[in-house]
Amino acid sequence: MINKLKDNLKRYEADTGRELCIFVYHNGSELLQKYNAEYDLIFPDIKMD
Secondary structure (H helix, E strand, O other), X not given: OHHXXXXXXHHHHHHHOOXXXXXXXXXXXXXXXXXXXXXXXXXXXXXXX
């Protein structure tokens, strides 16, 4: 699912001319350790630890 979401976001970039910075975290702890308050959008997995 991560790769599918990234592919969709890359397609959005190409379609709109916008540049996105995409960061992937594999669990909640990793997200909290590296979280940046400047993120505009987070797609959490419902089953994420």
